Amino acid sequence: MTNTDVQPIAALAQQALAPKQVEPGSIYLVARADGSVQTINLTGDEYRDTPTRKTGTTTVRDAESFTAYWDKHHDENSEVYADSERLTITAVLDAHTTSGARWAGHRLHLALRETTAWKQWLHMDGQLMDQEAFAEFLEDHLPELLEPSAAEMLEIAQSFQAAVKVDFQSAHRLNSGQRQFQYVETQSTKAGQKGQLTVPETFVIGLVPFDGSEGYKLTARLRHRIGQNGLRLGYKLERPDDIRKTAFDDVVKAIGEQIDTPVMNGTSA
Incomplete structure (x- = not known):
């Protein structure tokens, strides 16, 4: 290999290794000096000022707290499920719509605690x-x-x-x-x-x-x-079990009266 062959290769290698500014929200392919290609993914929420969507499950302990969080985050497609066996009421705030799927990853969970x-x-x-x-x-x-x-x-x-x-x-x-x-x-x-x-x-x-x-x-x-x-x-x-069931039903009723969505009997997917 002559000197005239080595010089262009060295210049390409220096270009590959030279730092360049990249923008969040994109995926970059970077050529390495050894001929391999590195993928740099900057599409994650950690590279943004704010997340792309709401996620996570918030747990509350009473009906008042449930409705307060619901009022702040729900939309017209949000869903609510009541499970009398587990004493829980769960809202899927980003539930699927009639026209398409959503992530269903933002949830509100009321877990009642016995006194x-x-x-x-x-x-x-x-x-x-x-x-x-x-x-x-x-x-x-x-x-x-x-x-x-x-x-x-x-x-x-x-x-x-x-x-x-x-x-x-x-x-x-x-x-x-x-x-x-x-x-x-x-x-x-x-x-x-x-x-x-x-x-x-x-x-x-x-x-x-x-x-x-x-x-x-x-x-x-x-x-x-x-x-x-x-x-x-x-x-x-x-009949303490009947009283327990009545108490849970009354909590479900209290929430149902404060929200504009029917409370379904069961658990969410």
């Missing part, structure tokens, strides 16, 4: 406790006790705590709908002395199932067992 009080009442539902544990449970949940009043239920709880050193022998239902427990004192100073303790057969509680939702009334039916371990007490909530 602490709701979870505690459901956790102890149907479980029997000793007298003191039952009394402490009632004392810890006085704000949720509606009928009888919290003051009356506190008095009942204190009666159970005071009757720890007694032998409960029987219980029967009164015409008034209350439950009366018969007991015999076991303390040395009052041994053999008989007494009775009357408590309501049912009581009504008020619970808020989800953060930010409305409150609902539930009826709790008193449960008891008298055995070798003494008196054990508990309650059984009447």
